[in-house]
Amino acid sequence: MKKFISMHSNKIFYFISIILVIMIFFKTSFVNNLKNVLESSENERITKLYGYCKNESIGYLKYLKKKYDIKSNPKIINYVHTPPNKWAIYDVLAQNIDSTKLIILNYPGNEINLKLSYYKKNFYELNDPYFYSIISNLIASLEIQDSIEPNINITFYLKDRSNNFQKLKTINAKKYKDTNDYIINQTFDDFRINELRLFLKIDGLNKKSKLTVKLKNKYDLENFKILDQYQNCYFVE
Numbered sequence: 001m002k003k004f005i006s007m008h009s010n011k012i013f014y015f016i017s018i019i020l021v022i023m024i025f026f027k028t029s030f031v032n033n034l035k036n037v038l039e040s041s042e043n044e045r046i047t048k049l050y051g052y053c054k055n056e057s058i059g060y061l062k063y064l065k066k067k068y069d070i071k072s073n074p075k076i077i078n079y080v081h082t083p084p085n086k087w088a089i090y091d092v093l094a095q096n097i098d099s100t101k102l103i104i105l106n107y108p109g110n111e112i113n114l115k116l117s118y119y120k121k122n123f124y125e126l127n128d129p130y131f132y133s134i135i136s137n138l139i140a141s142l143e144i145q146d147s148i149e150p151n152i153n154i155t156f157y158l159k160d161r162s163n164n165f166q167k168l169k170t171i172n173a174k175k176y177k178d179t180n181d182y183i184i185n186q187t188f189d190d191f192r193i194n195e196l197r198l199f200l201k202i203d204g205l206n207k208k209s210k211l212t213v214k215l216k217n218k219y220d221l222e223n224f225k226i227l228d229q230y231q232n233c234y235f236v237e
Contacts, residue, residue: 050088053233055080057105060233061088064103068228068235072099077219079106081131101227104219104234112136112215122201123157124211129198133188136215141181142173142200145210150175152182152202159197181214 052059057078064070065088072094076086085105112132116124126132126139142154152175156168168191173182191198205211224236 050085053231054106056082056085056088057233058085058088060105060230061085061103063230064228064235065089070101072097072101074099074101074103074235076103076105077135079104079108079112079135081128101235101237102219102224104221104236105232107219107221107232107234108217110217110220111140112217114213114215116200116211116213118207118209119199122203122205124200124202124205126198126200126213129188129191130193130195132215133191133193135218136188137218138187138216139184139213140216141176141184141214143179143181143212143214144202144205145180147175147180147182149204152204154182154184155201156186156191157199157201158191158193159199161196165199184213 046062047059050056050058052063061076070089071091073086073090078085112135114126114132116126119125144152152173153170154173155170158166158168160166171184171186173184175182200211200213202211221234221236224234226234226236228235
């Protein structure tokens, strides 16, 4: 009797195990993943995962590495904030070799437009300011949709790691004629952001107000020789 119960229990265990394995196959798309491995090359899979000329743009980096037989480690400027992507072309043997070349990914043009996020009454946040302080020289202007005021006061604040607001400075911004843009021309260097949060306080606005800051790009393609281009990804010197 005990032997029969033991055999019966083993059959149930094996049956449940098979069901679980089948469920895992379907949950993890095992068949599709295996099909992709068999039908696609490594470069095709990497490009599909990381993008060719978008996001990390690993496909374009690998293309440059192969086509130009890059023997140094050129600086990579990516205008989309992603995890580090230098691993795609990094050469340990060339770590101390300076390069005059530059790889620019997801280039937006000479102006970078960022929508401000509403934080609370009169406060608007410029998200990821440390990242943008690296790729832009200054906050050139602020667009406030449907604004008619000829001048506005803008106060800049940093929020420290203790969630305290630190007032930086107040400027009086004049409106461009026939536009919704207010002249700012404020450099990031004055703020010493160091990965803190940056806010603009503007009185008289409401939660539905749409604000866009326009940053001056630090890298102007007119100052470089373009060696290679695909869409808005460039290899320059």
